[in-house]
Amino acid sequence: MKKKVLAVLLGGCMVAGLLAGCGGGKEASSDNSSSDDSSSGGGDYTFEVVVKSFQSTYWQAAIQGIDAAKDELGVKVNTTGPNAESDIADQVNMLNNAISQKPDGIALAANDQNAVLDSLQDALDAGIPVVCFDTGVPDAPEGSVIATIATDNEAAGAVAAENMYPVIKDAIANADGQVRIGEVNQDATSANISGRGMGFINKMKELIEADGKTVAVIGNQFYVDQVENNGDEGSADVIIEVAVPAQTTVELSATEASNIMNKDDTIAIFGSNQVTAEGVLTANQNLNVLAATPDEGIVGVGFDAGATLKAAVADGTLIGAVTQAPVDQGNLAIHALYDYCEGKEVSDIATDSYWYDASNMEEDDIAPNLYD
Amino acid sequence: MANKSVSKTAGTKKSFVDRMGGQQFIVLIIVIVMFIFFSAMSPGFRKYTTVVSILDYSYYIALMAIGVTFPLLTGGVDLSIGTGLICYSLIGGLLVRQHGMPVAVGMIVTILIGVIFGIINGCLVALMDLPPFLATLCTCMITRGFGAFVVGGYGIPWPAAGQDGGWFRSIFKIQVGGQNIPIGFLWILLLVAIMSFVLNHTKMGRYTRAIGSNKEATRLSGVNVKFYHIMAYVICGLFAGLAAIAYSAIFATVQPGSGAGFEMDAIGGAIVGGVSMSGAVGNVTGTLIGVFVICLLKTGLPFIGLTANWQQIITGFVLIVAVLIDIFKRKKESGK
Structure with missing residues (x-):
């Protein structure tokens, strides 16, 4: 009896640990990805976004851009990402989960350019278009990545x-x-x-x-x-x-x-x-x-x-x-997926990076990218 | 050797104590030799500012290590201190930054959450009989996710020196005539002295060792084993909370998702300093000296031009040697 109780406790604890450890990022993101039904015309698309991590505020700025695009286009977006950029296996899992949701498109910022290759092939086989943002995947299977939006x-x-x-x-x-x-x-x-x-x-x-x-x-x-x-x-x-x-x-x-x-x-x-x-x-x-x-x-x-x-x-x-321009990148990634679903042509975009110093920090084209 | 530096410890055999004095002494010599070696090899290393930096970066590791010495002495371990430190600091910092609370309140909350997680760890291990490794691995994951969840992924900068509330940074470092004085080291020495006393001269310390030595015998002799077992983890949590304050005071931004691996520096330091992974053996002074072996390696190796991969390889070897010394001595002792 005691052993059974212990086994249940152990199992429960491990599940709780897994949920908290691996799912922390997901939970953190669920605020941003509320599936509101404010679809304003156009197709009612659902996109999955996998970012590199929730560790740096850089990605929060990218998510800001994603949310803005979500509201502009009236699409559903679900954002996930691992806790740290070094959690490569976690991210591949999240990508695979995203593919199994059969969304209309996936935006991916890959932590490891080689680890995601198999998953990209799966996405291609399932007919799900992928936009890479922040980081390109140079060796991606032909046709799987429809556009790359990244800083040069x-x-x-x-x-x-x-x-x-x-x-x-x-x-x-x-x-x-x-x-x-x-x-x-x-x-x-x-x-x-x-x-x-x-x-x-x-x-x-x-x-x-x-x-x-x-x-x-x-x-x-x-x-x-x-x-x-x-x-x-x-x-x-x-x-x-x-x-x-x-x-x-x-x-x-x-x-x-x-x-x-x-x-x-x-x-x-x-x-x-x-x-x-x-x-x-x-x-x-x-x-x-x-x-x-x-x-x-x-x-x-x-x-x-x-x-x-x-x-x-x-x-x-x-x-x-x-x-860099994380807000733009997040925004453009969703726009590219949307355009593709609408049958428009999409192509790679190299986003700009800006020099900032004490004199120009407050300017309109700089300030939004200077996240806290 | 160095028997005179050994304090008398009731409840443990004299031979243990002898040995600990021995290992501590050797490790102290190693620290001094390493310092001389790095100083000789690198002009940048032998500067006063480098010494201040080493001390700066050692506080949070030293505090974690002092705390984790207690679970180690019970024969357990606490793997949650690294990610826990970041979690507690994030929550405390969030209260200060986004809810306008005074820094003192943020600090108290930070420490309290550390204590709460210490109680959770203690209950999991002592009341529910979870293996310490597993229990604290779970709380490690929980704190890592929870910290990131609470702050919504944003890094938290505690008030900088000179800003409103930046006074707390001068707990660890003050400026006198343009020179940084690392007063944090005095606090560490004070805490080591207090915890040495607790470990060697109070019931708390004696029972902690006794649990690590033979839990069943301790229970049979009428000791409230569960309580003292929990308390070992509470002390560890308290010190992880203090380490969170030290970390926030030294570094500019606390990043959610980081912290995994910090516990290894602390546990590694304790083990190098002579704390046995199998419990009962070791003390806080040894832990502190061991921490400086780790800190000197981390700072010194880059200064003599060794790149990242070599730093990790060498640190790994040093830990193996430290554990081997422990095992070798134990075998020798039990063999004769």
Whole structure:
């Protein structure tokens, strides 16, 4: 008898745990996905959306865009996503569940471009159109993905370099010895982050070399290996040092940032997403070296938004940051699915990324993408 | 060796105590050697600001580790402290940010929720006989989902230094003449002293060890085993709540969905410091020293230019060695 009770309790606890652990995101999203029947003409379509995670406010901004599109078009949208971007298997499960609901379309922001390939084939077999947003799936089965709506990450990284370079240009030109530019990337696996990281490195290298200086890229092997015509670390005028934390925590990002910011020859640093940019700021709490110009300290540039980052840009701790257009992306993804269902032609869209600093944060085309 | 640093512990055999003093001493030497090694290898590491950073990032791990020492001593474990920390901090921070409550109220709520989850863990383990590993794995998942659910997925920034309510950040770090003084370390030392006293000189501590040593014998000798067993988890929950405050005070934004894996730093620290996974053996001072082994590895390895993969490989090996020392000594002891 006692054993039976225990078994029931155990089972109950595991189910409860599973529901809470895996379903937390779903529950969190259910507010946003109320199946209201405010259909205003057009087809009464139901779309499933699978986002990367509910971990960052970035995705909340995307969901804002999705909700806006839902109201505009009068469609039903159900949004799910795993707790963290590293929960790849969870996301594939959610995608499979979405497919089994037989919706009129699916919008997907894939955490792993290879893990979703089988599911995309299933969607194709079931005749469900898929729009990829935020992240493309380059190897998707022919015909399964009808459109990809994503930031051009290489270009976004380049935007950071283009805006950082004018500030540090003189310091590079007048330097006695080597100078160092740091870059902290959250990982070396996702296409977004590595695209952004390489975009920054390549653009910065190009700008510096155009002014007649030499560049060597050192640090994380994944990034260094992708650099063409890499210079020699010993003789280069400018070192670009790339760091990747062992886990994607603010603390480890901060440690990697501290390491670079502690070096005497460092003139600038770039954190290529919200977590790593906050890592740079956390490191600065103790180092107190970030400044508006290389003469006064180290020039910091961030990526994405969030209350902490916005405050740092507003008070000048960071000279600026690059934001993507998550609201647009979510919105456009639903519009693309709708248009496809209505029989219209849809095509890939590369959404813009914007440079923002203390002077333009409040402007109309910037402010909506600066989520808290 | 280092017998003099050992406090007398009623209820456990002298030989245990001897050994603990030994391991603690060795680990302390290891901490010092590591610090000297990293300082010699990296000019950036031997700066005062780096020391402050290491301390900053150690507070929440140290607090979790002090707490989890109690369930470990009963022969159990608490895996919910990492995600729990984030959950408690999110809820407390939400009250401050979105409901305009004073920071002090947010802090008290944060700690209270930690205690509540400690009670839940304790009841699951002590009253309902769930294996601690399973019970706290479940609450780990619950806290992870619950935290994200309550805040609706949004990250919560507790008030920054200088903002309204930012005073709480100076609990751990104050500025004197432009220099950061890591006063949080004093609080940690104070708490270690208090919990050492609790562990070594009170009924609570003696019974915690006794449960880990032989639960049935303890029960038969008339001890209210269930109560003290629950209390071990309550203490752990309380310290997870305190760790949540430390985390919120050091880092800018608390992100829902994060926190998984923090508990491994804390449990790893306790084990490196000589707390046995099979219960009864270990103490809070050892735990604190062990935490610094973990923290030094996390900070030092990037500074000497080792990339992410190497950091994980080396940390894994250090943990294996620490556990092997424990097993080896136990075998030697029981063999003779």
